[in-house]
Amino acid sequence: MPERAKPTLARTEQGLRLAGCWTLATLTRAPQGLRAAIAQAPREAVWDLQAVVALDTYGALLLWRAWKRAIPASSSIPPEYLALFERLNQHVAEVPAARPKRDPFAWVAATGVLAMTFASHLASFVALLGQLVIECLYVLRTPRRIPWLEISANLHKAGVRAMPVTALVAFLIGVVLSYLFALQLKRFGAEAFIVDVLGIGVIRELGPVLVAVLVAGRSGSAMTAQLGTMRVTEEIDALATMGVPRHLRLVLPKVVALGIAMPLLVTWTCAIALAGGMIAAYFELGLDFQFFIANLPRAVPLPNLGIAISKGVVFGMTIALVACHFGLRVEPNTESLSGNTTRSVVAAITLVILLDAVFALATRNVGLGGG
Amino acid sequence: MISAPPVELCGIGTRFGRHWVLRGVDLTVQRGELLALVGGSGSGKTTILRQIVGLLAPTEGEIKLFGESLHDGGRDELAARRRRFGMLFQHGALFSALNVFDNIAFPLREMHCLPESEIRDLVFTKLGMVEIDRDAAWRMPAELSGGMIKRIALARALALDPELLLLDEPTAGLDPDRSAAFVTLIRTLHQALNLTVVFVTHDLDTLSALANRLAVLDEGRILVTGSLDEVVQVDHPFIQRFFLSERSMHALRRGKGTD
Incomplete structure (x- = not known):
């Protein structure tokens, strides 16, 4: 040619x-x-x-x-x-247009931008909270406006469908922890205390945090991506023009659903993790199941269960709130969508760990005295 | 210089599920033509366009670009053939992670053998050809208006000096003023670069101002091909509805006026 x-x-x-x-x-x-x-x-x-x-x-x-x-x-x-x-x-000019030069003081501006971004996140998060409180009050006065359908759909998606993966992770962690503890406790001849160690550790700390991390990665990211996509395709604007308040229809159901699903998932996870621990203890220490179960109520006083469940509620609502906050901030382009989804998960997990520390301080005198 | 026609479709049929979108489509696009694929919504025009560039595979039939089958040859030959055409997507499809300069430089950098200084000159030439200010080169696609996005996407499609240009709804989403300017730009480039242009549209203004040949699609097959004047002579209910209604006549006259 x-x-x-x-x-x-x-x-x-x-x-x-x-x-x-x-x-x-x-x-x-x-x-x-x-x-x-x-x-x-x-x-x-x-x-x-x-x-x-x-x-x-x-x-x-x-x-x-x-x-x-x-x-x-x-x-x-x-x-x-x-x-x-x-x-x-x-x-093609003689001296082609060069890329704009890097400003040597760009870091000053960057710091300022960072501070302002943080402030704007804080402001819109508070606004979101306030809006949610208003919607809650409104819904309490007109109960027929409660978005039952959305709440139950979210419960199913974030709760029921998360059960297999949380169970798997919890079981394996239970087995591994129990095995490690058993090795240490055997050296002191304190085999029977594995019930105390596992019970308190799993129910009070590990269970809630483990579920929170899994749910933030699984459901939190999905919520952010869903809201973000709806913003990109102008679906949220369409809702608003039809007079449907987006906080009532999109945010509230997610927060309520995770607030209900998380404590249940925490209970489920703790049970499975303890079961895993029990099986490992049986093989490693020869501790029979009956002994383990009979000693559990003594080792873990009731207030611990209350702590676990209230952690579940707080963590769940936090994850949903953070996810919705970032989802509603998505701008109509792919960069913003992926960036906000990442930030949502990172912020949710960080916040959960912070709140966990607050819980640990606030409840340091509760439920540990027994034994 | 005798060479194979840029696009040849032989007996193309496409089935989505059990539904035939296209059946027995034959079409040849000659060098230098400005061919419009016209048809109602769902008549398969975008499907044809996507098949020409290889995004969709036809269920039956064969597509030839420049006399060669689209999927023949090894990796290098495929790449070389792909560089001979450029496509402008309906919404521009600029990479939102890259700025305007990097978007246009992207296909050039993918050649992996051009020095950066030549890339820079080429990018600014293309930007100038689509009449975009060189200061816009450092902006991100999210900061641009729809008209600018289309122009920059066109510059990207032209980055490798293709012989064949495919446009999907080139004027959709532009106001009449911008749309007319964009049509003029495509016409200018068509002449200056000896391009063959295939485009899909259902905007009659664009159609009459840009196309020098039409292929009218209805119910999955090509009803007629020819110039606008020839097409409107055909007695077929779809053509009557599409071209000869009160509104269409008005738009066609207006389009010709800008010619």
Whole structure:
């Protein structure tokens, strides 16, 4: 095919004679020597382009750069290619526009932006909370407006469908922890205390936090992505124009649903983790199941269960709130969607751990005295 | 110079589930044509366009670009063939993670053999060709208006100097003023770059101002191809409804006025 003809450069008595196909596709496959030859060729030589079969912007640009951005007077160029050089002349400036320089004090501005972003997050989070309180009061006065359908759908999605994965993780962690503790306790001859260690550890701390991390990764990210996509496709605006308050229909059901689902998931997870621990203790220490179960109420006083469940409620609502907060901040582009989803999960987990520390301080005198 | 036509469709049929979207479509696009694929919603025009670029595979039939089958050859030949056409998507499809400059430079950088200084000159040439201010090069797609996005997406589609340009709804979402300017720009580039252009539209203004040949699709097959004047002569209920209603006549006259 003529369009694939190799670009060639021949020296003649008068100057240079170009032939073949001078296009991006052929030039990138041409030997390096050709480019060097063009770059070194004297500008004043006679450039004969009459035999060139095809010339595109890239081919023209190569010549143009060799000619130091002006057509040599002595050249012979077919008229159909002149427009190409004319375009280059017009658009490729002598000193091309450089990327904007980096400001040496950019970090000052960046710090300011960071502080302002944080403030704006805080403000919109508080606004979201306030809006939710208003919606709650409204719903309590007009109970037929309670979005039951959405709440139950969210309960199913975030609660019921999370049961297998939480169970699997809880069981394995229970087994591993029990095995590790058993090794240590055996050295002191305190095998029976595995019930205390596992019971308190799992119910008070590990269960709630483990579920929170799993739910934040699983349901929190899904909620942010869902709200974000709805913003991108203007569905949230469509709801608003129909007079449906988005907080009532989109945010409240998620917060309520996770507030209900999380304590249940925490209970479920703790039970499975303890079961895993019990099985490991049986094999490692020969502790039979009956002993383990009978000693559990003594080792773990009732207030601990209350702590676990209230942690579940608080963590669940926090995760849903954070997820909705970031979801509603998504701007209509893919970068913003992915960024906010990541931030949502990271912020939710961080916040949960912070709240867990607060819980630990507030309840340091509760439920540990027994035994 | 005799060479194969840029696009050849032979007996294309496409089935989604049990429903045939296209059946027995034959179409040849000659070099230098400005061909419009016209049809009602769901008539399969976008499907054809997506099949030409290889995003969808037809259930039956063969598609040839520049005389070669679309999926023939190894990785390098496929890539080389893909560089011979550019596509402008309906919403631009600019990469939102990259700024305007990097968006246009993207296909050039993918060649992995051009020095950065040449890429820079090429990018600014393309930007100039679509009449975008060079200061806009450092902005992100999210900061741009719809009209600018289309122009920059066009610059990206032209980055590798393709011979064939495919446009999906080139003027959808633009106001009449911008839309007319965009049509003029495509016409100018078509002449300046010896492009072959295939586009899909259901905007009659765009159609009459841009196309020099039409292929009218209805119920999965091509009713007629030809110039606008030839097409409107055909006696078929769809063509009567589409081109000869009061509104359509008005739009067609207006489109020709800008010619």
